[in-house]
Amino acid sequence: MTAAVADRRTARRALPAVPTWWADVAGSAAVLSLLVVTALWTANHGVQQLLANPAIGLTSLGRLAGLISADLMLIQVVLMARVPLIERRFGQDRIARWHRLTGFTSFHLLLAHVLLTVLGYAGTTRQGVLAQTWDLVVTYPGMLLATAALALLVLVVVTSVRVARRRLRYESWHLLHLYAYLGIALALPHQLWTGDDFLSSAVARAYWWTVYLLALASVLVFRFGLPAWRSLRHRIEVAAVVPEAPGITSVWLRGRDLHRLPARAGQFLLWRFLDGPGWSRAHPYSLSAPPNGDLMRITVKDLGADSARVATLRPGTKVLVEGPYGRLTGEHWRGGGITMLACGVGITPLLALLWELPYAPGEAVLLYRARTPEDLAFRAELDRLAAERGLVVHYLVGPRAARPSWLPAYAEGLSDAAALRRLSPGVTAHDVFLCGPDGWVDAVRAAIRAAGVPDAHTHHERFAW
Numbered sequence: 001m002t003a004a005v006a007d008r009r010t011a012r013r014a015l016p017a018v019p020t021w022w023a024d025v026a027g028s029a030a031v032l033s034l035l036v037v038t039a040l041w042t043a044n045h046g047v048q049q050l051l052a053n054p055a056i057g058l059t060s061l062g063r064l065a066g067l068i069s070a071d072l073m074l075i076q077v078v079l080m081a082r083v084p085l086i087e088r089r090f091g092q093d094r095i096a097r098w099h100r101l102t103g104f105t106s107f108h109l110l111l112a113h114v115l116l117t118v119l120g121y122a123g124t125t126r127q128g129v130l131a132q133t134w135d136l137v138v139t140y141p142g143m144l145l146a147t148a149a150l151a152l153l154v155l156v157v158v159t160s161v162r163v164a165r166r167r168l169r170y171e172s173w174h175l176l177h178l179y180a181y182l183g184i185a186l187a188l189p190h191q192l193w194t195g196d197d198f199l200s201s202a203v204a205r206a207y208w209w210t211v212y213l214l215a216l217a218s219v220l221v222f223r224f225g226l227p228a229w230r231s232l233r234h235r236i237e238v239a240a241v242v243p244e245a246p247g248i249t250s251v252w253l254r255g256r257d258l259h260r261l262p263a264r265a266g267q268f269l270l271w272r273f274l275d276g277p278g279w280s281r282a283h284p285y286s287l288s289a290p291p292n293g294d295l296m297r298i299t300v301k302d303l304g305a306d307s308a309r310v311a312t313l314r315p316g317t318k319v320l321v322e323g324p325y326g327r328l329t330g331e332h333w334r335g336g337g338i339t340m341l342a343c344g345v346g347i348t349p350l351l352a353l354l355w356e357l358p359y360a361p362g363e364a365v366l367l368y369r370a371r372t373p374e375d376l377a378f379r380a381e382l383d384r385l386a387a388e389r390g391l392v393v394h395y396l397v398g399p400r401a402a403r404p405s406w407l408p409a410y411a412e413g414l415s416d417a418a419a420l421r422r423l424s425p426g427v428t429a430h431d432v433f434l435c436g437p438d439g440w441v442d443a444v445r446a447a448i449r450a451a452g453v454p455d456a457h458t459h460h461e462r463f464a465w
Helices: 003-014 021-043 046-052 054-079 084-090 092-125 129-139 143-160 162-166 170-177 179-194 202-234 305-312 344-356 379-389 416-423 438-450
Strands: 237-245 248-254 268-273 283-292 295-301 319-325 338-343 364-370 392-397 431-435
Touching: 021 046, 021 054, 021 084, 021 202, 046 054, 054 092, 054 179, 054 202, 084 092, 092 129, 092 143, 129 143, 143 170, 143 179, 170 179, 179 202, 202 319, 237 305, 248 305, 283 344, 295 305, 295 344, 338 344, 338 438, 344 364, 344 379, 344 431, 364 379, 364 416, 379 392, 416 438, 431 438
Parallel strands: 338 364, 338 431, 364 392
Antiparallel strands: 237 248, 248 295, 268 283, 268 319, 283 295
């Protein structure tokens, strides 16, 4: 090992990182919460009631479904509260997948809770299902609010189904998704006022108050408090707006003490530009250059009204920020060779990494895919990296291949894995970073595996909502 590589590895180890045991702690805490909920239900005669008779058994099973549903909802809230330790350890793409899984599971259990409870009460009172439903809603404390909560959660879940989500603008979907918070808040009085598992035990009350307050605190501190504090502290504003390629614009931002903003190359932040209507909507844009002094840069592709507005920003426009987020950083670099693959505006976080990482000449290879030469953003900057830092750049320009592939049509004679090994001969020993559209990333990952690169050496993060 050369002294230079040893120095770079020492520097990498010195970077702040979340301890690896944190993942086990976080996962264990989530599982433990479900076990505690089940244990509290059991202690409140849940099993005995389940076996007593069919009607009481249905009610007891409905209680358990509701309790687990509520617990999963609170886990969802914490997952998406952007708690730094959780976000840095797992990354937004993995957290989003868990959020989606727990969300749909919680919703299905909520529906089971409603159905089983109504059937159980109807069997006990000898009323019809519709009459029993009406009686529960209008006479039991908190049930009107719980019904409104159910309606809001149905709205959130329906608009989260992939088919519906594709028909919505990101801004509309995000606004509708926030109603989940209101739904959870409206459901709380029902649990406090009529929940037998809450009222019957001091231990149960202590547990539920604790988890509700923890979830609320995580939202208030990390979704609102920390971003507000950072925005006030750094006072970020637009310094300049620079076109990079057709439909791609860079924004240089200046602020106070930006070196204290814990942002790394490869990460993204949520940005709100205070330039008029629409300022309240936050958008995730990656850094395209590592923070340098009191300047940093983001690069945005025109994908809709809000992203197109970025090109019209004026110097001096004030900016609110949340973040930084993301795990596509140099923390994962082991030292030595690097292969980076970018498609379109996916060059943004990789370009920042290419400036930050202390690779030696010839150690870093960039494969940059674009449809036309005009779509190649930062061509001059990449050529400068090639001249000054020894970056090896391959521009892969042309229309798509007929088959699913990360290569352009003119390279269809090569397999995806063979092309990767030819363009980056040392790829099997490299750390591989990639960023681009989902379909393209899937093709690249398949080629990387076929080329013999271990999954642990491949680093990417999905940004699709």
